[in-house]
Amino acid sequence: xxxxxxxxxxxxxxxxxxxxxxxxxxxxxxxxxxxxxxxxxxxxxxxxxxxxxxxxxxxxxxxxxxxxxxxxxxxxxxxxxxxxxxxxxxxxxxxxxxxxxxxxxxxxxxxxxxxxxxxxxxxxxxxxxxxxxxxxxxxxxxxxxxxxxxxxxxxxxxxxxxxxxxxxxxxxxxxxxxxxxxxxxxxxxxxxxxxxxxxxxxxxxxxxxxxxxxxxxxxxxxxxxxxxxxxxxxxxxxxxxxxxxxxxxxxxxxxxxxxxxxxxxxxxxxxxxxxxxxxxxxxxxxxxxxxxxxxxxxxxxxxxxxxxxxxxxxxxxxxxxxxxxxxxxxxxxxxxxxxxxxxxxxxxxxxxxxxxxxxxxxxxxxxxxxxxxxxxxxxxxxxxxxxxxxxxxxxxxxxxxxxxxxxxxxxxxxxxxxxxxxxxxx
Numbered sequence: 001x002x003x004x005x006x007x008x009x010x011x012x013x014x015x016x017x018x019x020x021x022x023x024x025x026x027x028x029x030x031x032x033x034x035x036x037x038x039x040x041x042x043x044x045x046x047x048x049x050x051x052x053x054x055x056x057x058x059x060x061x062x063x064x065x066x067x068x069x070x071x072x073x074x075x076x077x078x079x080x081x082x083x084x085x086x087x088x089x090x091x092x093x094x095x096x097x098x099x100x101x102x103x104x105x106x107x108x109x110x111x112x113x114x115x116x117x118x119x120x121x122x123x124x125x126x127x128x129x130x131x132x133x134x135x136x137x138x139x140x141x142x143x144x145x146x147x148x149x150x151x152x153x154x155x156x157x158x159x160x161x162x163x164x165x166x167x168x169x170x171x172x173x174x175x176x177x178x179x180x181x182x183x184x185x186x187x188x189x190x191x192x193x194x195x196x197x198x199x200x201x202x203x204x205x206x207x208x209x210x211x212x213x214x215x216x217x218x219x220x221x222x223x224x225x226x227x228x229x230x231x232x233x234x235x236x237x238x239x240x241x242x243x244x245x246x247x248x249x250x251x252x253x254x255x256x257x258x259x260x261x262x263x264x265x266x267x268x269x270x271x272x273x274x275x276x277x278x279x280x281x282x283x284x285x286x287x288x289x290x291x292x293x294x295x296x297x298x299x300x301x302x303x304x305x306x307x308x309x310x311x312x313x314x315x316x317x318x319x320x321x322x323x324x325x326x327x328x329x330x331x332x333x334x335x336x337x338x339x340x341x342x343x344x345x346x347x348x349x350x351x352x353x354x355x356x357x358x359x360x361x362x363x364x365x366x367x368x369x370x371x372x373x374x375x376x377x378x379x380x381x382x383x384x385x386x387x388x389x390x391x392x393x394x395x396x397x398x399x400x401x402x403x404x405x406x407x408x409x410x411x412x413x414x415x416x417x418x419x420x421x422x423x424x425x426x
Contacts, residue, residue: 212407
């Protein structure tokens, strides 16, 4: 009779699966998953028959697969994971806690309930301390208790796995946050301060620190200041990675003395190497501010204009430029333009996320003209207050229509007070 039962269990091994079992609340006694699968690891045929009878009486609907050794259990587990393992601790190829450790070596994703003899209750307790979900003493188990022990073991294991997955997710999120924070730009200002810098950055992705927009500022030892702002099409993690690559490449080129159209051409080569699709491009504006000269050398690659802020006035300045990086690979031309900057004036560069928020029904957006009107209504405050107030107003207008969904980067540059009167304007 037992050999027939054993043969049936062997055929059931083909039904092993890695899917989860979902249970009713503790004590309900009903299985949500049809026919949950239990692997019995037991070398004694009489004890195996006893387990079959306990399942028939106390856990109807459970399918049982029998393995008579750890080696055979390993073969069964390799075919697929059951919902629970019933493990005898006295096997031909493993004894005591070594048997439990062997099962855990195969998988730690399945709950294990150990079976002990009448004189091995302390061993059962030790097994629970070593990672088993529960232990049952042979000869003292009633069918109802047996079925409940299996149900509880499965549910506890699911809870443990869910908690572990959540913790891993939290650790990864913390690690990503540290990584992103380390990749955020930190202006490199060397020597005597020439330029006051106000920078603001807000990624469009929820809970992210980096987006597809990027900026940087480098002041060389001779007082020359280089500034960059750019926008990768899109604001996901791939675009954020490309933005970081372009920013670091730009800083390297600046420190290597490479400027002008050649600099943009090399940045485009970096973009082409890093992008994941042909539709990925980047808009960029770069500035070079020479010490003692009230002018900025401007390169514009597909990027919109900038604000010239002086006293109570704000104007939109858009010098001639060329196409976005990656739009016409190897064929683009970016003319360098000189922009005169009056004494006391500042330049504010920004990305389109600041003005592309919806402010009304349908497709109505703030737009560049709307942003300019907001800026003119704020003219006068200190640069940091001006930038913060402008962002807050743009956010307030978009708040009822989805908010500022795109990345936002703002860079405000103004000659320091001690430089403002000492340098001759041109």
